Amino acid sequence: MISFVGAGPGNTDLITVKGRKLLQEADMVIYTGSLVSKDHLKCCKDSCEIYNSASMTLEEIVDKMEKAARKELKVVRLHTGDPTIYGAIREQMDLLDEKGIDYEVIPGVSSFTAACSAIKREFTLPNVSQTIILTRIEGKTKVPEEESLELLAKHKASMALFLSVRYMDRLVEKLKKGYGREDVPVAVVYKVTWEDEKIIIGTLKDIKEKVERAGITKTALILVGDFIKGEYERSKLYDPSFSHEYREASK
Numbered sequence: 646m647i648s649f650v651g652a653g654p655g656n657t658d659l660i661t662v663k664g665r666k667l668l669q670e671a672d673m674v675i676y677t678g679s680l681v682s683k684d685h686l687k688c689c690k691d692s693c694e695i696y697n698s699a700s701m702t703l704e705e706i707v708d709k710m711e712k713a714a715r716k717e718l719k720v721v722r723l724h725t726g727d728p729t730i731y732g733a734i735r736e737q738m739d740l741l742d743e744k745g746i747d748y749e750v751i752p753g754v755s756s757f758t759a760a761c762s763a764i765k766r767e768f769t770l771p772n773v774s775q776t777i778i779l780t781r782i783e784g785k786t787k788v789p790e791e792e793s794l795e796l797l798a799k800h801k802a803s804m805a806l807f808l809s810v811r812y813m814d815r816l817v818e819k820l821k822k823g824y825g826r827e828d829v830p831v832a833v834v835y836k837v838t839w840e841d842e843k844i845i846i847g848t849l850k851d852i853k854e855k856v857e858r859a860g861i862t863k864t865a866l867i868l869v870g871d872f873i874k875g876e877y878e879r880s881k882l883y884d885p886s887f888s889h890e891y892r893e894a895s896k
């Protein structure tokens with residue numbers, strides 16, 4: 646069996662129990678070396694074959710998985726965070742489908758939820774935003790025009806931007822245009838849950854300089870929105886005057 650497994654954002658305790666068990670039993674692990682901690686591999690069997698996919702092509706990766714699967718070996722393809730977000734797993738799965746090889750996908754803790762936890766905030770606040778936009782700015786990979794940051798920012802939803810910290814200049818300009826103001830709170834979280842994690846808090850006005858000063862150019866999540874700082878309403882769920890399925894309103 647081939648298992649695509651989410652390793653979580655960094656700290657090795659943040660993989661799922663299921664993911665850890667698959668790693669312990671694996672005969673072959675192909676891990677995303679650029680972002681997955683090597684410490685995850687400490688739990689693998691001595692006989693486990695280990696490959697770093699950073700220097701491999703899609704075809705090489707799938708070829709290794711195919712050969713192992715045909716020998717009925719257990720393969721883990723270990724991806725950073727949650728594999729379904731910017732994981733480039735679809736192209737691997739499609740090639741496996743073509744070859745008639747079965748696989749499963751085990752979710753993981755994505756870096757965007759880990760980043761929000763690191764700053765001790767909640768994306769979804771009553772009267773602030775009930776929506777989270779996960780996106781990126783255009784880099785080498787194109788982003789559809791309808792999803793330009795400027796247009797998305799007009800929704801005033803809570804946002805988490807992946808793969809974008811290298812382009813702070815362009816990013817801040819587009820967000821300012823979309824929001825129509827400069828005082829929107831921004832948090833940049835570098836290597837969340839790793840030992841060298843860094844958190845930078847600012848607004849659209851000053852975040853670019855702060856990130857530059859901190860020397861952050863990659864492996865960071867950019868969180869944007871009024872959920873980071875400002876007023877919100879209490880939830881109905883724990884409101885004493887509100888009844889629901891599990892609780893009667895108190896007088």
Ligand code: SAH
Binds near residue numbers: 655732809835839
């Ligand atoms: N599947 C991953 C995302 C992979 S894309 C997930 O669910 O988190 C790679 C991008 O994810 C990086 O450019 C960065 O924006 C973000 N990222 C991944 N790990 C991170 C971490 N530990 N800290 C901050 N950002 C991270």
